[in-house]
Amino acid sequence: MNKLTNLQDLIFNLEEVYNLPAEKQNEIKTQLIIENFKYHYENNEFYRNSCNEKKINLNSIKTFNDLIKIPLIPVKRFKDVNSHLLLTKKLHEIEYEMRSTGTSGIPSVSRRDSKTVDNALLSLYAMYREFFKLSSGASLFLMPSTEDIPEMGMIKVLGMISGLTDASWYAVKGNKFKAQEAYDLLEKWSHKHTRHIVGPPFLVYKFIQFLQKNNLKIKLDKGSYIINLGGWKRFTGEQISRKEYNDLCEEYLGIPTSNVRDTYGLVECNSLAMECTNNQKHISPWVHYSVRDINDLSQEVKPGERGVLAILDPISTSYPTFILTEDLVYLNDTDVCNCGRNGQVVNYISRVRGAEIGCCAINLEKQMDTAEASESAKNCVIV
Amino acid sequence: MYNNIIIENFTNPKNTVELTEHDFIINTGNPVCDDKISIWVKLEDNKISATRQKAYGCATSLATASIFSEYIKGKKIEDFKKNNNIEHKAIELLGELEPSQMHCYEIFSELFENLTQNITAHVL
Numbered sequence: 001m002n003k004l005t006n007l008q009d010l011i012f013n014l015e016e017v018y019n020l021p022a023e024k025q026n027e028i029k030t031q032l033i034i035e036n037f038k039y040h041y042e043n044n045e046f047y048r049n050s051c052n053e054k055k056i057n058l059n060s061i062k063t064f065n066d067l068i069k070i071p072l073i074p075v076k077r078f079k080d081v082n083s084h085l086l087l088t089k090k091l092h093e094i095e096y097e098m099r100s101t102g103t104s105g106i107p108s109v110s111r112r113d114s115k116t117v118d119n120a121l122l123s124l125y126a127m128y129r130e131f132f133k134l135s136s137g138a139s140l141f142l143m144p145s146t147e148d149i150p151e152m153g154m155i156k157v158l159g160m161i162s163g164l165t166d167a168s169w170y171a172v173k174g175n176k177f178k179a180q181e182a183y184d185l186l187e188k189w190s191h192k193h194t195r196h197i198v199g200p201p202f203l204v205y206k207f208i209q210f211l212q213k214n215n216l217k218i219k220l221d222k223g224s225y226i227i228n229l230g231g232w233k234r235f236t237g238e239q240i241s242r243k244e245y246n247d248l249c250e251e252y253l254g255i256p257t258s259n260v261r262d263t264y265g266l267v268e269c270n271s272l273a274m275e276c277t278n279n280q281k282h283i284s285p286w287v288h289y290s291v292r293d294i295n296d297l298s299q300e301v302k303p304g305e306r307g308v309l310a311i312l313d314p315i316s317t318s319y320p321t322f323i324l325t326e327d328l329v330y331l332n333d334t335d336v337c338n339c340g341r342n343g344q345v346v347n348y349i350s351r352v353r354g355a356e357i358g359c360c361a362i363n364l365e366k367q368m369d370t371a372e373a374s375e376s377a378k379n380c381v382i383v
Numbered sequence: 384m385y386n387n388i389i390i391e392n393f394t395n396p397k398n399t400v401e402l403t404e405h406d407f408i409i410n411t412g413n414p415v416c417d418d419k420i421s422i423w424v425k426l427e428d429n430k431i432s433a434t435r436q437k438a439y440g441c442a443t444s445l446a447t448a449s450i451f452s453e454y455i456k457g458k459k460i461e462d463f464k465k466n467n468n469i470e471h472k473a474i475e476l477l478g479e480l481e482p483s484q485m486h487c488y489e490i491f492s493e494l495f496e497n498l499t500q501n502i503t504a505h506v507l
Binding site: 081082084090091092094095097099101106107109111150151 | 385399438483
């Protein structure tokens with residue numbers, strides 16, 4: 001462990017990096033973030049001008065304690081019609097566009113060049129391997145496939161799991177959730193594969209409701225996981241209770257809470273925080289989460305206190321991923337987790353007041369609901 | 384991935400300035416990638432005298448809005464009575480697109496169809 005000087009070293013030695021003391025992790029990620037800040041400052045006129053307006057230059061950011069001074073891009077800026085200004089790379093170097101759409105219907109589009117795609121894919125797979133050790137089994141995706149919705153962030157990121165398992169199937173086709181077929185497939189895979197369920201919480205919840213309604217129960221396998229992304233808020237405004245959800249997963253899918261794993265991330269960023277066996281969401285060690293005082297965004301709150309999340313992610317070369325989110329969170333007040341990993345652990349609370357309620361999952365639920373309502377209307381017989 | 388026409392129009396979008404007056408707005412989009420395009424149109428002296436565009440979505444659809452708003456500017460009302468062979472025009476103006484971008488040819492055609500309907504309703 002003597003050469004953790006670049007991102008690839010961290011990605012390929014993730015387990016060892018998580019075992020390092022938090023202070024050492026901070027030292028390593030500080031160097032990466034400073035290098036990345038320097039790169040964007042020198043190559044992105046829009047960002048450099050924003051920095052200069054705040055009287056921040058390359059000499060301003062030298063240590064871990066300086067990271068708070070890095071100018072942040074509000075996440076809603078990615079929805080602007082002139083979001084091209086955010087790009088550090090020219091459009092001809094952009095390889096992939098990814099989006100997330102909330103209730104407003106205006107997509108947030110993030111554009112990645114080849115190097116950023118390499119880094120993001122490698123780091124996401126490294127995180128999946130670190131937290132789930134998947135290399136076989138079968139994945140039931142409770143969501144549409146990337147073929148149906150190719151640019152939606154949540155689907156792209158969760159869909160990567162199919163590359164780690166031997167069989168996979170997507171249970172949402174043409175905006176319809178195929179619950180019976182999903183159940184039949186899980187039965188068919190029984191005693192052949194370790195079965196995993198992957199998707200946003202609202203669809204897992206919907207699947208459990210289907211099982212309840214039909215008096216069905218499934219006993220998944222010893223190494224099975226339920227892997228979630230997309231948040232716990234439904235587009236109706238209803239909040240799915242995590243405790244109730246965990247209990248239902250145990251009762252109807254036969255899976256312990258320790259294997260019900262939520263993840264957290266933004267389409268604009270390049271990493272996901274993933275839950276360990278203690279349901280603690282660990283941040284990738286090259287990323288820094290800075291929780292800001294809601295009344296003064298230039299100040300951080302103490303670990304354990306709620307605030308607005310700012311993300312400093314040194315992976316991207318296509319645009320500065322120094323982002324002020326619209327999410328309220330708090331960090332654990334200890335850097336040590338019982339799972340053995342060290343470093344930051346995030347706890348999501350809610351969207352900040354006034355922010356658009358929206359993400360890929362909410363948009364997907366809205367689309368499916370609209371399709372269902374339209375189908376019901378067509379089938380409605382006038383009497 | 385992007386041809387030079389798309390790069391130019393994405394990087395330097397045309398007709399983004401708000402119009403003080405307009406006669407109608409046309410809208411279109413693509414539900415698969417949530418593209419949304421609005422074009423404001425001002426008619427004067429039997430022609431389209433001014434346009435404004437606003438677009439959200441992938442880079443190619445943003446460029447399409449810019450290209451379309453520029454293409455229709457100055458067009459005479461009587462031109463909308465003719466067969467404009469718009470599918471061919473879309474390919475000519477947007478250039479060669481990759482498969483994942485080709486929905487923008489359709490967006491271009493939809494915008495033109497929508498525009499023709501509005502002009503018919505307003506003038507013809």
